Amino acid sequence: MSDPSTTAAPAGASSDVSTRAAVIQMAAGAMLLSSTSLFVVYAHTAPTVSGFYRMFFGGGMLLVWVALRGRWQRFTVRDLGWALLPAAGFAADLIQWHRSILWVGPGIATLLTNFQVFLMALVGFTFYRERPGRWFVPGMLLAMVGLWLLVGAHWSMFDARHRLGVWLGLGSGVAYTVYLLSFRRALKTHTRLSPAQFLGLMSLLCALMLWLWGSGEGDSFALHGVANWSVLLALGFFGQVLAWLLMVQAMPRLPASLVGLLLLLQPVLAFVLDVILLGRPTMSGDWTGLALALAGILLGALRPGRRAIKA
Template sequence: MSSSSAPFSTRDLASALAVVLIWGTNFVAMKIGLRDLTPFQLGAARYLFAVLPLILVVRPPKLPVKWIVAYGLCQGVGQFGLLFLSLKVGMSASLASVILQTQVFFTALFGFVLLRERASRALKGGLLLAAVGLVCFGMNYVEPGHAGGTTAGGFVLTLMAAAMWAASNIVVRRAQQATPEFDVVGFMVWCSLVPILPFIGLSLAFDDPATRWHWTGAPWTTWAAIAYLGWMATILGYAMWTRLLKRHPVNRVAPFSLGVPVVGISAGMLLLGDVVTGWQWAGIALIVLSLMCTMFGGRWLDRRG
């Protein structure tokens, strides 16, 4: 049976729900790790844990090194470096899980500019809803004391992290176009090597010298958070997601990603005591609605037509 017609098996459904749970709760793990580590230290530790088991058995992908370096810098240093900074300076785990989803729209914008891709009516509607949602988030910073435990700096850094995620998506598309037999697993593993040295260099350059060896005395919860980020969120999560994309069309797998912000908000509120303001709830609703419009709007418009 072809992948386009194969139904979701119980195993596939369990894998999809597991990925949603892992990726939704990994924002809580980031917050826990940042209690004892700086953002740059956490970045280096995450990717060290991610590559150490697999780099010994997974062969390098057969494609130009420039794509590996570009993706490692955009996704590793760019996306997660900025995300860790945002969580450190003033962004809650709950809202980070939602705002980061704007990468869908940054990807569309970069695709239009760099790859000459056309924007559908559904995507244009989603972009409009997302823009209004971001305005709602921004309203929290108009009046001091009503930011819901976040800062304007944290909000901007999270948006920048989403933009870097989008840039890494463009790199993957270009790498796939240039490589007939694109090995996703090998690509992800070897790209994870790239951010380690830059993160170490950034830590040496900008972190307080007193914190450089602080990780040696970190509690077990910090190490558990690092292991969760490296092994569960990076290796297991991407492996299961990639398997689903190989077995089923993207339009049947992608909607599960809508569950990530739902889990992220719930986990942040229950485990970390995150507080969500009225404006933020409005922004969350609009961002989720914009994603639904982008994913399902095209089919709805086609049926009406």
């Protein structure tokens, strides 16, 4: 009979392995998301067009993945109805964010949209009586100082399009908040679809809205050449499918504070890639502003923990 101590791993060791795997998954998902802003630049299409193909390709891939796993459920009119608001929120987010990416750069645009952390907390406090963490106000002030160092200190040097790109980046955070809140509410109480199938449905509805918007602007949705197809397929796969699948599996196994910290890899890497690959001119004040803004966003994302109940 074998010695159990040599054949069975301790429960603590198994838990540590699971946590490390979740951290790796979460970090990988955040890093993949950081690359989506670069795909928007390399797509060489109108901003609404790249948003359309992200949602069209990504939504189609998600629904195929759900069907192949044998978890397909029939859509109902109710499902379609509850997917409309998050689809509209995401469409408004991409319309603004993709313009911000092209006009102010992937790094700043991605940082600006992450200010939705503070809006989410304010909505939670106002409508759901969710008490923000003690570091919420200091975090918000710190993030504002960082943002001023990045864009406010040089405001007079920017042209009109760059300034508009800054406002659109912040506006995309507002739209993203609408998406997050309505998507979460629909999943919790209003649809029996799995998260992946509901996201796929929402993505295709969002693609339809972006197509209507782009058509109204006179955009052409025709793709030309292998490079064009490859970049937009990668945008849909990495940004709307793989990153989401990695993070949704990892989030329930990690504390909220660690999830918030790992999600900050997205704006950090987007900024670094902007500097390295796109040659963004950067001074020491920009790096200081980035660090302060990220620290503020992290503090704003922290939630008060519950006190342990003694037996």
